[in-house]
Amino acid sequence: MSVHNDTPTPDLSSKAVVQLQHLAEYLDQIEDRLQSFRAIATRRDDGIDFAFPFGRASFELSNGQVEIRARAGERDDLARIKDLLATAVQVYGKQDSPQIRWTGDFCEETKLPQFREMTVMEITQLTPAMRRIRIAGADLGRFARFGGMHIRMLFPTSRVPQPVWPTLGKNGLAAWPPDDRRPTPRAYTIRRLNVEAGWMDVDFVLHSGDSVGSHWAETALPGSTVGIMGPVGRPVPMDAEWYLMGADETGLPALSRMLETLPASTSGVAFVEVADEGEVIHIDNRTSIEVHWLPRNGTAAGMDKRLVNSVMAVKWPVGLACFGWFAAEAEGASIIRNYWRTELGLGRDQTLAASYWDRMKAGSMATGGLAKA
Ligand SMILES: Cc1cc2nc3c(=O)[nH]c(=O)nc-3n(C[C@H](O)[C@H](O)[C@H](O)COP(=O)(O)OP(=O)(O)OC[C@H]3O[C@@H](n4cnc5c(N)ncnc54)[C@H](O)[C@@H]3O)c2cc1C
The missing domain is CATH 2.40.30.10 (Translation factors)
Incomplete structure (x- = not known):
C-alpha cells in the first residue's frame, strides 16, 4: 500500500458504526472527495483505507453496516479526519440519513477544534x-x-x-x-x-x-x-509547473496569495476581473505567471463574459504539469468547470473551478461543502 511518508504514527483513534445501505452507490464520490483533501485511497474487498498526510482512516463494510475509523497522532489531526469523514458521509450518503456517533479518543470533547x-x-x-x-x-x-x-x-x-x-x-x-x-x-x-x-x-x-x-x-x-x-476548501496543488487562473474580485485574495507563495519557477497566465482601474491592486507576484486585469468599466458584477472567454481561449501546454484554478460568480464558474472537465476531459486533480458568489442568491456556498469543484 502506498502511504504518505510523513503520515505520523497514529496512536489516537475513533470509530463510528453507521448504517449505510447504499454505500456502494456513493463510495466513489466519498473516495474522490477525500482524495481531493490529499488522501491516498486503497481499496480492499471489504472496504477502503485512506492515508492523509496527517493520519489515516478506513471504511469497513459488513452486512449493510459500515465501521468508520479515524486515526491520527494528534488531537487536532484526529478531529480534522473525523470532520472530513463525517462531512463526506453526510454530503454523499443523504439517502441513508446517516447517524454518526463517534466513540474513542476525545469523543466527549465539546469544544469545536476548528x-x-x-x-x-x-x-x-x-x-x-x-x-x-x-x-x-x-x-x-x-x-x-x-x-x-x-x-x-x-x-x-x-x-x-x-x-x-x-x-x-x-x-x-x-x-x-x-x-x-x-x-x-x-x-x-x-x-x-x-x-x-x-x-x-x-x-x-x-x-x-x-x-x-x-x-x-x-x-x-x-x-x-x-x-x-x-x-x-480543497487544497490547491502548489507543485504544478504551469497554472491557468481566473478570478473576479472575490477570488482575488486567494489568487494574490497563490502568486505570492508559488515557487518562482512557476509559469502560466492569470485573468482578474475587477470593477474598474481603481480596483487594480499591487500583487507581490513571485512567479512568472502573467497577470491580465479585466476592468468591467460599468458592466455589473457577474455579467461580464470576458473573464470566462479569456480563460477558455487559453491553450493548455502539452508536456507540463498544469493546473487550472477559477473562482468567481456561479454562472462563470459552472461554464469553466464544464469546459475543463467535460470538453477538455481534465480531472479533479488538474482543476478547481469554484463558485464564490451567486448573483441569484445571498449566502451562496457559506454552509455546505463549500466551493464545488
Ligand atoms: C472559498 C471562498 C472564498 C471566498 N473569499 C472571499 C474573500 O476573500 N473576499 C470576498 O470579498 N469574498 C470572498 N468570497 C465570496 C463571498 O463569500 C460572497 O461574495 C458572499 O456572498 C458575501 O456575502 P455577503 O453577506 O456580503 O452577501 P450575501 O448576503 O451573500 O449576498 C447579498 C446580495 O449580494 C450579492 N453579492 C454577493 N457577493 C457579491 C459580490 N462580490 N459582488 C456583487 N454582489 C454580490 C448576492 O448575489 C446577493 O444578491 C469567497 C467565497 C468562497 C466560496
Whole structure:
C-alpha cells in the first residue's frame, strides 16, 4: 500500500458504526472527495483505507453496516479526519440519513477544534471596494495546516447581534445553536496569516445590496468580534509547473496569495476581473505567471463574459504539469468547470473551478461543502 511518508504514527483513534445501505452507490464520490483533501485511497474487498498526510482512516463494510475509523497522532489531526469523514458521509450518503456517533479518543470533547473567536485589530481601505480587516485570535497554527486557504466567517447580524458560537457534536461536526442565537456564515479567504503574532488579514469586497459579510466589513470597528471556522476548501496543488487562473474580485485574495507563495519557477497566465482601474491592486507576484486585469468599466458584477472567454481561449501546454484554478460568480464558474472537465476531459486533480458568489442568491456556498469543484 502506498502511504504518505510523513503520515505520523497514529496512536489516537475513533470509530463510528453507521448504517449505510447504499454505500456502494456513493463510495466513489466519498473516495474522490477525500482524495481531493490529499488522501491516498486503497481499496480492499471489504472496504477502503485512506492515508492523509496527517493520519489515516478506513471504511469497513459488513452486512449493510459500515465501521468508520479515524486515526491520527494528534488531537487536532484526529478531529480534522473525523470532520472530513463525517462531512463526506453526510454530503454523499443523504439517502441513508446517516447517524454518526463517534466513540474513542476525545469523543466527549465539546469544544469545536476548528473554531476561534477573533477580534478586529486594524482596518485598511485598499481600494474603493476592497477593505482589509486584520483579525486577531489565539492559537492560529491550524489555519496554516491542512492546505485550506479559506475560512467560514460567523457574523453577528441585526437579528442576532450576540450569537452563540457552535460546539462540537457527537458526529464530529459543528453543533449549532437554535436559529435565534445562530451566527450567519459566509466564506472568505485568509489573505495573510501570522501565526506567531496571532492575526490574519481578510480582504472584503464591499458590494451593494442587503448583505451580511459586506455589511459587517463596512461597519466593523477595532474591538468588534467575529467567529471563524477553518481552514476550509480543497487544497490547491502548489507543485504544478504551469497554472491557468481566473478570478473576479472575490477570488482575488486567494489568487494574490497563490502568486505570492508559488515557487518562482512557476509559469502560466492569470485573468482578474475587477470593477474598474481603481480596483487594480499591487500583487507581490513571485512567479512568472502573467497577470491580465479585466476592468468591467460599468458592466455589473457577474455579467461580464470576458473573464470566462479569456480563460477558455487559453491553450493548455502539452508536456507540463498544469493546473487550472477559477473562482468567481456561479454562472462563470459552472461554464469553466464544464469546459475543463467535460470538453477538455481534465480531472479533479488538474482543476478547481469554484463558485464564490451567486448573483441569484445571498449566502451562496457559506454552509455546505463549500466551493464545488
Ligand atoms: C472559498 C471562498 C472564498 C471566498 N473569499 C472571499 C474573500 O476573500 N473576499 C470576498 O470579498 N469574498 C470572498 N468570497 C465570496 C463571498 O463569500 C460572497 O461574495 C458572499 O456572498 C458575501 O456575502 P455577503 O453577506 O456580503 O452577501 P450575501 O448576503 O451573500 O449576498 C447579498 C446580495 O449580494 C450579492 N453579492 C454577493 N457577493 C457579491 C459580490 N462580490 N459582488 C456583487 N454582489 C454580490 C448576492 O448575489 C446577493 O444578491 C469567497 C467565497 C468562497 C466560496
